[in-house]
Amino acid sequence: MPYRPLADEIRPQTLDEVVGQRHILGKDGLLRRIIDSGSIPNLIFYGPSGTGKTTVANIIAKRTNRPLHRLNATTASISDIKDIIGDIGTMLAPDGVLLYLDEIQYFNKKQQQSLLEFMENGKITLIASTTENPYFYVYNAVLSRASVFEFKPLESADVLPAVERGVRLMGARLGAEALCEDGVQQHIASACGGDVRKAMNAVELLLNSARREGDRLLVTLEDARMAAQRSAMRYDRAGDDHYDILSALQKSIRGSDPDAACHYLARLLEAGDLISACRRLMVIACEDVGLAYPQIIPIVKACVDAANLLGLPEARIPLGDAAVLMATAPKSNSAHIALDHAMADVRAGKTGDYPRHLQNRHADSAGQEREQGYRYPHDFPGHWVSQQYLPDALAGKRYYEYGDNKTEQAARRYWEEIKGREGGGT
Structure with missing residues (x-):
């Protein structure tokens, strides 16, 4: 029997089995009502990996009578799109097709535009998914013909039932009873960062490597911590998470919350993004503390220099000093606001x-100097x-x-x- 990943085997088959996303898939959720109506418009699903985008697309596909075509934008080309378009109106797809396009952000403008005519006349119903903000990566002409739904990271309470089911399935697959120490399932559910796929991968790894005693598989909390280590991190230096963490760090320091400041700085440093952390801390020193504590700028500069000299992990020490010092310092944005107003006048021609x-005295010609006053x-x-x-x-x-x-x-x-x-x- 061919190998089948646990994440695929456990994939929900109905909307009621989908974990989380109650804001759009709950009893009165708009997306659920759209799906239940049977009249499916063009859709774009936006959110982190492992939150149910592909699962919901599969459920929608089962409710339509149209042939389902799947493309992944990381590998698909214009010829793949032409092949799909070529089926439209033939016996293979007399009423059009349902196209599931994963990672649409990797399609360039020409590739996305090739779908427009058929999206508009209804011959192609597009369900696209993306982990990036579609308003930045999907072209306006496509966006105007689709409805965008955001899938949010799952809470550990949402993931826990899936983890428990995954443990049972793996036990049955391996022909043994899985015995987990207290806290194993809870740790995996909380350490996966709201990504069910990551949680299932951790369960599969954990059970495949568990110690066997007769017909029992012994799963320890220590092994669970090793299997799920660092899996909760969601970070992409070129994506939304990068800017969201930097924004959260600055707003926490601006709001004088040293605990939140340490949390978001820790997430940056755990991701190894020392450069972004240093740059943003310098911005905060000038923009948010400013003239209320003018010495903060050379102090933070010294912390940043020390961090870059030390490198990670020791760099966390001076950067932690800088973050807590600024979070607990008095705040003023008076100087940069003054300059912003002045620059607005200059841009307006004032x-x-x-x-x-x-x-300058030298503005006058030699021998024709005028009194300056x-x-x-x-x-x-x-x-x-x-x-x-x-x-x-x-x-x-x-x-x-x-x-x-x-x-x-x-x-x-x-x-x-x-x-x-x-x-x-x-």
Whole structure:
């Protein structure tokens, strides 16, 4: 009998057997109602691996009377599409076909566009799946003809029944009773990162290598930890997970939550992405702590330099210092907001000539120098004197507002006292 992966053998055959995805497949879920209606539109399933996209596509295929064609975009070509299109309208497919296209993000624009005419007239019903955000990787013309449904990572409670069933099936396949130590199934269910396929692979590996005593297979928690190690990691340096983890790290530090900051930094470092971690921590130092604690920038820079010198795993030590320090530091985005406003004006053409007293003296021709009228601040008390610095078109414009932190408020009081001696000024 040919080998059949456990993940395939245990694949659900009905919607009621699909684990998780209650938001779209529950009793009142929109996708379930669409499938139950029997009128299947073009669909795009988006979500991580092992969350049921292919399973649901298979269930849909069984409910239609159309021939099912399967293509994987990583290996398919235009000729494969032409072969499918060639069957349409013939005795092989008089009413059209159902095309399941896995990993559609790997089809280029021309390949995707070759489907459009037949999607539009209903001769091809497309069910495409992708692990990447379809709004970035699927062309608009295809998106406009399809409904997108997001499949979410599964909770360990959703995966546990599948793990328990997988253990029973493997025991029956091997002709023995599987005896698991306490916590084995629960560990596999939680360590698979919401991916049923990963969980089944771990079960299959674990049972095939279990110690046999007569008609019993002994499965230990230590072996389960080895079989499922690091399998919970979901990370792709060029995909959504990369940007989601970086975003979560920055927002956690910005929100002054050191525990969440450590969690997301740990996920980056476990994935071995030291460069991204270092770069994002430097951004956070400048953008989110900023002038509330100006020394944070050289401090984080020193931590980043130390991390790059040490390499992983020791790099986690200075980066952990940086993450916790910034999460617990006062916050201010006043400086970068001020610059953003100034750049918006520059892009909008709000510039104007430099005030005469700010121009370089060499702007005048030799022998025709004009009086600039520049007042040298160091010649005045407090090293400040009132004069215009912005162009005439922007005179009086204010970009920077002092933050409400201790450092910036001290600077505000300092300059209010000095500038107040001359009655204010710009």
